[in-house]
Amino acid sequence: MRELDVDVLVLGGGAAGSLAAVAAVRAGKRVVLVRRGDGATMLSSGAVDVAEHHVDGALGLTRHARQPGLPVREAAQQVAERSRWHPYARVRGTVPAIPEALTMLAEVARGAELWTRPDGENMVLASTVGTVKRTAMAQSTMVHGDLADAHADEAVLVVHVPHVTLGDGKHVAGGLRWYTAQGGEGRGALRVEDVVVPGITTPDDGLRSPRELARRLQNDEVREALARSLVEAVARAGRVRVVLLPPFFGLGGHAEWVRGLEARVGVPVAELLSAPPSVPGERLQRALDEGVAREGATVLEGVAAPAVLTEGVVSHVDVVPHAGEVPYRVRAPQVVLCTGKYLGGGIRREGHFAEPMLGLPVFIDGTHVTGGWVGGYVGELPEDDQPFMRAGVLTDGTLQPLKEDGRTVAIPGVRAAGNVLAGYDAARMGTGLGVAAVTGMLAGRWAAEG
Ligand SMILES: Cc1cc2nc3c(=O)[nH]c(=O)nc-3n(C[C@H](O)[C@H](O)[C@H](O)COP(=O)(O)OP(=O)(O)OC[C@H]3O[C@@H](n4cnc5c(N)ncnc54)[C@H](O)[C@@H]3O)c2cc1C
Missing domain, CATH: 3.40.50 (Rossmann fold)
Structure with a gap:
């Protein structure tokens, strides 16, 4: 077993983990990022959704297809006001931090050439299924x-x-x-x-x-x-x-x-914009991978075993590298959980909900559902409400996961970011990579502060 002692351990290498790692590196910390493969970021369309304006909270086409709606930041503010469990509402300073997070995302993933509109509005881009989507940022080729x-x-x-x-x-x-x-x-x-x-x-x-x-x-x-x-x-x-x-x-x-x-x-x-499997999504993920390494985080390609806790804090995480090398034991006083949801592997739904890395309670919005039967949270028709898509880890305002009571910090020294968070449906609410970027950046920064 090889030993690694660092300041911040980031679990997951999608958009959230990449930005958390870079934010902590830029704050002067020694960072290890562990990733076992690709998750939702790899499957994304190639565009970064931050928020679109939903008239009366409705989903779908509620105005002319070519109207961009509210400017991105105002639309995100509207999401925060209307959806109390959404990370934009629960996590301190997310909406004002969106422009900075998008800039950081573009810098880290510079190989993907991510651009926004200069006027702060959403773009209206066509997809491979013949629909249009409002999105804040897209690859220069789009x-x-x-x-x-x-x-x-x-x-x-x-x-x-x-x-x-x-x-x-x-x-x-x-x-x-x-x-x-x-x-x-x-x-x-x-x-x-x-x-x-x-x-x-x-x-x-x-x-x-x-x-x-x-x-x-x-x-x-x-x-x-x-x-x-x-x-x-x-x-x-x-x-x-x-x-x-x-x-x-x-x-x-x-x-x-x-x-x-x-x-x-x-x-x-x-x-x-691509449906999955997505070549532009792969370009985005590979550009992030390059960026994380370029910025100076140590990247371990392998599977992180469930964290070992001693006296209520994370003692270490063992990582089995894909290359069949000797495993690593990583110790860090700060851990950022960016393991995604079902595709990434951060939340399990094999009959019952579970968070496998740290054994954290799983919530849907504000309701504790760990061990609850998943079928009870799946809408019958695709267009029905699908609460299971909002399952994840509930945090306080600084992204520290909470216990079953929804109030007490579960494990000191742990933050969570991106799709592993409860309270939002990345696809339906049109805030997928936006949440990953802004919560990833903030989690990495707060972890660096200790
Ligand atoms: C089909 C599809 C299309 C989408 N399209 C868009 C879009 O066009 N625009 C948009 O904004 N959003 C889109 N989204 C949503 C968006 O992709 C996600 O919200 C976002 O990518 C989540 O990023 P993340 O870093 O939180 O998670 P992920 O990208 O899922 O990353 C999770 C990471 O955790 C790692 N991991 C998990 N467990 C372990 C472990 N035990 N050991 C080591 N590593 C581990 C995984 O390997 C992976 O690296 C789409 C989602 C899907 C599924």
Whole structure:
């Protein structure tokens, strides 16, 4: 067993863990981050949702598809006022810290080139399922797809790659025509057309994962065929707002290629937001991995065993490295739990709810549910309320997990951040990576203060 003594141990390497580790390193602390693999961050669309404005708290399309709604920070404030268990409401200083957290996220994940709108509004970006989403930050390859300011007389061209179902251009174009016609307010539907790019795929490509496809299509021949089809389509289409690409035309060096393509076809080009499995999500996760190492945290790729507690505090955590090397025993006076929810492994729902690393109580909103039957918290229909998606660790205002009573700090020296937190549904509330970034940054900073 190798021994490591550091100031801060971060469990989990998604967006929350990455920012917690970097915040603690920047505060001058020695930091170890342990990650056993990829979680929800890897599956995300490639965009960072902080908050969108929900009219009367309703979900879904409650106004014109192209209206960005409230500026991001005001929308987050609205979430805090309307959802008392949401981390924006419960955790001290989260909403004012959002701009700083987004800046830190962009710095750490600089390889993913994350951009926001300069006016603080959400972007309105199209997805591979033909819907639109309001989001605060997106990869540079996506931001030119912002439809918030699009005019009805401009064409949106959607690339259709035969045989491939993810981001099927004909389906996406149909969806966008429908969505942009909803809500009225004097704005017409957008002119959306598909552009078929023949000859670059075969029926076998329909069976490939987006990642394999991205690797296969990242070559000069394919890119030349795509560019030629687009030059012709743009010449035919009249005034073009943007060309939308399915997000599988390459894994690396992608931003430079998209900029080159824009120069060649003479109009903006943007990737669609991806459904999982997501090539842009993978780009974000890999950019975070690089950033954490670059900033100076020690990264252990391996599985952290449940923490060992002595006299009510964490004594150590053993880590079994993937590479089959000798395990590590990590000791740190401060631990930040960023293990995610069901996908990351931070919360278990095998019949009953449990938090496996520290044995912390699990809450749904403010109700203690550890050991409770999961089925009792699952809505029958997808559109029903799904309380199990809000299960997690309940904390005080400085992200210290609480005991079953919901008031007393459970384990001194422990903070929690990101998807492992109770009180919000990352997907439905449109605050997924925003919460991970801001709570991760604050948890790392507070852990560094001790
Ligand atoms: C399909 C999907 C699409 C989404 N799309 C978006 C989107 O477009 N925009 C958005 O803002 N949000 C989106 N979200 C939500 C968002 O991805 C999450 O809220 C966010 O990524 C959570 O980050 P996290 O760091 O808390 O957790 P995760 O990214 O899940 O990271 C958890 C980490 O903990 C590690 N871990 C857990 N247990 C152990 C252990 N025992 N030992 C070592 N390591 C461990 C995992 O390996 C992983 O590194 C999406 C979520 C999903 C599932």
